[in-house]
């Protein structure tokens with residue numbers, strides 16, 4: 718008898734529970750109850766918030782004058798031939814020999830994407846842009862380019878030279894050294910071909 722009463726009560730409670738689940742709908746637009754919310758919603762300002770901490774009322778402040786962004790030490794050369802020569806004397810490639818195959822491979826990709834349209838696939842200065850009337854660049858196998866120091870080439874790519882525009886915006890600094898390594902490998906091939914070596 719007692720069992721029956723308990724069962725009935727449990728059954729009624731069960732039905733009530735089911736009914737409550739259906740009646741009390743979850744509102745996905747509001748947050749659940751949060752316990753110790755400080756861990757989730759921190760009290761710091763959003764970056765673009767206004768503030769009265771700084772005189773200009775903005776939270777984001779410009780970098781202090783003279784700040785050097787990590788990985789972007791200043792390139793202290795101006796645009797002129799003497800400066801390009803000075804870069805040739807002073808700048809050295811930061812690439813390490815152990816990665817040279819990867820570097821040359823990457824340099825080749827950069828060359829095809831950025832330099833090839835003007836300098837041509839083989840570096841002879843016969844790219845499609847030159848074929849359509851742009852003053853053709855000299856061959857990268859001419860004596861001048863063969864003898865040009867890596868640092869000067871870096872200056873040429875960074876600042877341009879006469880009719881060649883700067884391509885610094887398209888090519889990162891490391892990729893500039895890689896494309897130089899690629900050109901060097903082409904030149905080396907050319908040299909051994911000229912010398913009749915296989």
Ligand code: HEC
Nearest residue numbers: 831832835852853854855861862870873878879880881896
């Ligand atoms: C818009 C066409 C154009 C593009 C793109 C271009 N160059 Fe040039 N480049 C030239 C021209 C034109 C010259 C010759 C400038 C002059 O009269 O001194 C030149 C000159 C050079 C020289 C000097 C050659 C010498 O003997 O004086 C080098 C090195 C060079 N380019 C490398 C590159 C590399 C590497 C890239 C790609 C990262 C590149 N260039 C992209 C047009 C281009």
